[in-house]
Amino acid sequence: MSHLSNTVVGDGYRSTFAWDLLEELTEIGSRMAGQEGEAEGARVFVEGLERAGLREAGITEFEIPGWWRGSSSLAVEAGNGRGRTFEADYEVLGLPGSPGETVEAEMIDVGAGLPTDFEAADLEGRIAMVGSQNPPDFGRAINRIEKYARAGQAGALGFVYVNENAEGAIPPTGSVGFTHDGPGGIPAVGVSSEIAARIRRYLADGSVTATLSVDCRDGPATCRNAEAVVGPDDGPEILVTGHVDAHDIADGARDNGAGSVLAAEVGRLLALQDDETGLDTRVRVVAFGGEETGLYGSTHWAEQADLSNVVGQINLDGIGYSRDLQVRGLGLLELFEAAETTALGSIRTSRTASPFNDHWPFVTRGIPSVSCASTAGGEGQVVRYGNLEWGHTHADTLDKLDPRDFRDLAIPLAEATAALAADPDPERIDEPTVREVIPEGLAEYLRFDGRWPF
Structure with a gap:
């Protein structure tokens, strides 16, 4: 039985609301956490929720550690006299959370940056070059932040992160730590696959010396969460969430403008359903700030709220580039x-938890929580949250997405939310359940990086 009326479903398949709102967000430019673009994104989002018929719309401000990008460079010299200096934005980018620092040392290629790669490499006093790939046979996701932490633990003086997901002179950005007390320990940059290919040619002929320089500043900044509600005035509530911030080098269309506007579209469809039949449970739509640099918005919300009143969270991140869902x-x-009976695409589910996603502050506090991403390709494909090909690069633009996928995704997302609203009594998540789904290697990293919550 569908929990959405035919009228609401029909409206959803004609809607341009999510796409129109995404166009507004991507016109802003940088929506970097704690900076003016993020504030403008929160304002645009709240105005969108009000147009969608939600109420009690508002923005909450809080302080976070801010990071502002300057220029970066990487100069390499091979033993045979060859060498190059890379300093253009399409070649090398400082990574948020990096300290502003210059180091000179021998460079070592650590491959994919798996724990065994770090164990095999002698990184003490050297600069580590690490790929972004996540080998399917490794058995679990391994994030850039973990690779950075392992490089620092191994004694590296610097960190060079290679975009192995896309060609075309596209260096990646992305935070290198969720430290809440300042920048990380070693300077870090992202480089394109083409730069890495040149360095590997140099390494094939002998040793390579590199000078890595990051110019940046850090300090207190103001971050924002934006939200509104639909349904009853009080009682238990469901969270439908995305994050409105994006990296400063691109429009953040996929990561995570798409997730934010689809959360708003779910709220709009439920407002229509509420007008027809009423919702049994209150639904709160939230666009968190500061996700990319430390899950700051979701952590702040979870710390300030009465979570005994929250029955579940549906988080949207890395979504919108196909109508197939990975939940x-x-x-x-x-x-x-x-x-899935209401979806035109497929829906695949898996029982897990990610410490690099806005559902983490909730699931570790006992809230039943899922994070929904798009997926493409065959069974077993590794889904990178928001970082498949274009995420975290200057190529994360609106043209990579299609409004038809947004309409196809909104219906099952709203249906699942409406089903929870009709029966809002899921079992809480206990600590042993979270521990059970976290692979030991990931738990090891979380412990030595100070992020293990238990």
């Missing part, structure tokens, strides 16, 4: 399995 989390998965 990962603990609890609520059966709602999406049932919602």
